[in-house]
Amino acid sequence: MEDTKLATALVRLAHLVTRVYAEVSKEFELTPQQIQLLCMLLGGSTGMTEMSRALGLEKSSMTGLVDRAERRGVVVRVRDQRDRRACGIELTEQGREIAHDAHRKVTARVEGLIGEIDPGDRERLESVLVGIVRAPHVGRDLPQVAL
Amino acid sequence: MEDTKLATALVRLAHLVTRVYAEVSKEFELTPQQIQLLCMLLGGSTGMTEMSRALGLEKSSMTGLVDRAERRGVVVRVRDQRDRRACGIELTEQGREIAHDAHRKVTARVEGLIGEIDPGDRERLESVLVGIVRAPHVGRDLPQVAL
DNA sequence: GACTGTAGTTCGTAGTGCAAACTATCGTCA
DNA sequence: TGACGATAGTTTGCACTACGAACTACAGTC
DSSP: OOOOHHHHHHHHHHHHHHHHHHHHHHHTTOOHHHHHHHHHHTTOOEEHHHHHHHHTOOHHHHHHHHHHHHHTTSEEEEEOSSOTTOEEEEEOHHHHHHHHHHHHHHHHHHHHHHOSOOHHHHHHHHHHHHHHHHOHHHHTTOOSSOO | OOOOHHHHHHHHHHHHHHHHHHHHHHHTTOOHHHHHHHHHHTTOOEEHHHHHHHHTOOHHHHHHHHHHHHHTTSEEEEEOSSOTTOEEEEEOHHHHHHHHHHHHHHHHHHHHHHOSOOHHHHHHHHHHHHHHHTOHHHHTTOOSSOO
16 A cells, blocks of 8 residues: 555646647647657757657657658758768747747646645645656656757 | 746656656556556446546547457457447456556556655645646546546 | 668558547437 | 437548668768
């Protein structure tokens, strides 16, 4: 009988946030994965391999993801001059706008989920969560500008 | 410049939990959706429509999900005697075991993520999170035995 | 210049999720 | 009783996600 209530609440909360994410994505007629890609790119453009590590995907999965995002005009592949095998993924103007808007909307709605809470509780929650999210075994492969 | 740090941390947490969920699912050679279905059924068997509402899916999506779960021998469809259109979804013995194990593993690993925190903080957090997860605009369509 | 490693892509497969159209049954009301 | 609208599930076609294995093309090295 471990103390499992907190973990359970966190899991449920995560599911909730995932739904918010999905709903916001739909507003832009993009998938959550595509939106995540865009938000990640706000932290700067990267190559396919690096991005696939950041997203926790096989690189073969990246190809399709970027293909579809490119078809929608939100990113472009830019051939690397020094290494002609590699290419960078970059946001288009439209992609950047969407990324910002989506980021704003998601955080706003998640704030809405949280609702009114005691400022002290908020701070405590914040520090605990930031601690979790920054944990070493976690951070390695984790996004910089996640969302 | 709203206070967005907490929301951002929550979004990242959601992504983390999603990964944990995916990793645990893989240990059972099932998909996260299938595991979620099983965990939900721990709260009692239901019909397709009710479950689709609980999972936030169209009922047409449920058909396939249950088909595949049934093929893997973790659930069965049981024709309703009173209403011959309807059918209940029930866990098989194997399904129930997997559901319990997966539930345990997920909560254990999420507990691991949380790490050491002050017992007072823990209680505080618990009550805050439970409050959020139970919020009215949320609970309506939400799982009972979520995870 | 051959060799090994790395960056991305291609292909086949399984699964997710939707919307629209459909089947079968239920409950009601005339 | 028999027509009718509502409800429970299924089917179909589509777009997307994700994987692993095999592949192409280039890079760096010995």
